[in-house]
Amino acid sequence: MTTIVDKCSPEAYIRELFEKNGPDRDDFDDIMELIDKVSADDVEPFRELMNGILNPATIIGFSFTKPFGYNGDFFIIEKIYQQYVNPDPRYRKWDEFFHRLPAAIAVINRKKLAVDMLHKLNRNAGGEPRHVLILGSGPVTEVFEYFTETEGNNLYFDLIDLDQRAIDYAKSKHRANLSYLNFQNKNVIRHVPDKKYDLLWSAGLFDYFKDKHFVFLLKRYYEFVAEGGEMVIGNFNVENPSRKIMEVLGDWFLYHRSEEELLGFARQADIPEDCTSVIREPLGINLFLYVAKK
Ligand SMILES: C[S@@+](CC[C@H](N)C(=O)[O-])C[C@H]1O[C@@H](n2cnc3c(N)ncnc32)[C@H](O)[C@@H]1O
CATH class of the missing domain: 3.40.50.150 (Vaccinia Virus protein VP39)
Structure with missing residues (x-):
């Protein structure tokens, strides 16, 4: 089955997501599929594309930047428990996406x-x-x-x-x-x-x-x-x-x-x-x- 991710380049797809301030519900499967396809060599370029959210304002960016010096600190776990969503429109949808992750x-x-x-x-x-x-x-x-x-x-x-x-x-x-x-x-x-x-x-x-x-x-x-x-x-x-x-x-x-x-x-x-x-x-x-x- 051809998905949206196959139809356009990852760059174009990610740009589209950022233009609408993050993924909607019906984008979640496509993002997961895209990330599953990222090879070891592509991790850094992919992170560059996602740079706009890889900062402590989002939950996933909090993990990436490790403000407390390590992953899995009490604060990020508490954000998961409290289902915290940053009200800033640049980050809100990304936090909502994070809370839908099976993990x-x-x-x-x-x-x-x-x-x-x-x-x-x-x-x-x-x-x-x-x-x-x-x-x-x-x-x-x-x-x-x-x-x-x-x-x-x-x-x-x-x-x-x-x-x-x-x-x-x-x-x-x-x-x-x-x-x-x-x-x-x-x-x-x-x-x-x-x-x-x-x-x-x-x-x-x-x-x-x-x-x-x-x-x-x-x-x-x-x-x-x-x-x-x-x-x-x-x-x-x-x-x-x-x-x-x-x-x-x-x-x-x-x-x-x-x-x-x-x-x-x-x-x-x-x-x-x-x-x-x-x-x-x-x-x-x-x-x-x-x-x-x-
Ligand atoms: C991912 S959190 C889990 C917290 C809690 N158990 C929960 O499930 O909600 C991990 C906690 O373990 C603490 N921790 C990590 N390494 C530790 C160690 N070697 N000894 C004691 N605590 C540690 C961290 O500071 C952090 O608060």
Whole structure:
């Protein structure tokens, strides 16, 4: 089938998009198709064409320019959660396009998965305190939503993040619940917990780590999961239809991993096989290594 992208040059097509201040809904598939065709040699010229939005005013440009020094900072994740759209007409449609990317939807889905797990842990607590550790806690939005929906909380959170700006932001957002939250500005690689946890959750973090670090951290933190407790570690799936756009326009590179790879890491970390499985959010783009410690 011949599409609009085949009918005109990429330059002409992108120029047209900019002339109308960004893509409309019916352009989304064509842009994705165009970006999927960008070869390694064409990445820089393509970025030149897209230069008008590769600045912090758009979400994808925020990723590209990395004002906080790295991709996947708390601020961009929060923009995804809040479905933030820059009201400036030069950028609005591009942000709307970003929020329709399957990967962005998967990030919102994974937050819901976390909120559901927190509710379940609280429901089953029987009035006893339960301890939760979150690695790479970022904006702490899943905990925020959990508190918004909860009366009678039994959960106490240790929240570890390397970026003090993330902690300051999360603290300001969580003023009402600070007595349940213990923020620690630390690197998860160096951090050694001083207690065992009923739930250890991490999303948007392990996909930045090499395999050997992934396994090292699994082994370390499994020690600090209480008997009967759970550990849930998120990672982008190798099947991610938004991978190319994240890499080409967002300069956002992650270690994408399959279910088999995640289970293999658990084996390498000496976690018993009958404790492990892989769960996924509804789009299957974010996988989670799930460990139920016996
Ligand atoms: C993509 S965000 C995910 C935030 C949150 N988990 C979520 O899913 O909404 C990753 C967070 O991990 C933090 N981070 C990255 N590397 C870290 C490390 N080595 N130790 C602790 N935190 C780290 C970043 O500062 C950032 O806030």
